Amino acid sequence: MAKRSNTLPRIAGVGRSASATSGSTRSVGTIAVYSVKGGVGKTTIAANLAWCSAELSGHKTLLWDLDAAGGCGFLYGLEREGSRAAGTVFSRDTAPEKLIRRTAFDGLDILPADESIRALDATLAAIGKRKRLAKLTSELSSHYDRIVLDCPPVLSELSAQVMRAADLVIVPLPPSPLSARALEVVVREVADHAKRHPPILPVLSMLDMRRALHKQAREENPAWPVVPYTSVIEQCAVQQRPVGAIAPESPSAQHFISLWRAIERKLSQVT
């Protein structure tokens, strides 16, 4: 099932991490891709970063889809199974391992969303465990080196739990004044809900340098990683494969690699 259809170099580590059996020095990390806004590129970024993690860094990686829209499974060509169990992972009625599915890429698995995720806020509130998601990601870390959370655009019990579970929060920001506001909201959300404050990495998402506002946003935030607005990234949803598999030599693939490197650097500082 391994598909190594690209020629990109691995960034760190050599080959697949041995995960559960590799001993105590293994680096693990949970990366949340989050914004209070929809349509900003969260799912696209989460899916592509998970690919970078598995294929380039050789990490055993879990992409966990927390949005009922189910974009992650779609982007990897997984058929929806009609199951309504994704939410019951939180009530501990279903072990996550039972729902995890392999992708076509070696070391990259997905915990897909389904309709039951819509009720997740109510489920979490009823359970009353503020760190349920953090506990689950911590348990899954014995099998996975990296867990990428694709989050819904909500400010709720779920987002609070995401902040407690994440080691790093990626916030995609298409250049616009509204996005800047969205970032402020996330910063507050992180500070309000997590004692140890996971760092936030803003990413200029869907950047189109032909547009004046976008150019200005780039100039004002030169340190922020960039994901450009390109047809090859748009193709992910058409071909149901990540950019690294569609066009490994493309500038878009390079942008995701640079973003992934920035994430690995940050993670090495906080985990």
Ligand SMILES: Nc1ncnc2c1ncn2[C@@H]1O[C@H](COP(=O)(O)OP(=O)(O)O)[C@@H](O)[C@H]1O
């Ligand atoms: N960098 C990009 N370039 C081109 N199209 C993009 C890019 N990022 C996202 N898209 C497209 O924009 C739409 C919304 O992206 P998505 O990742 O689903 O956002 P979100 O998860 O924040 O709602 C999708 O159709 C996706 O294919």
Ligand SMILES: [Mg+2]
């Ligand atoms: Mg999404």
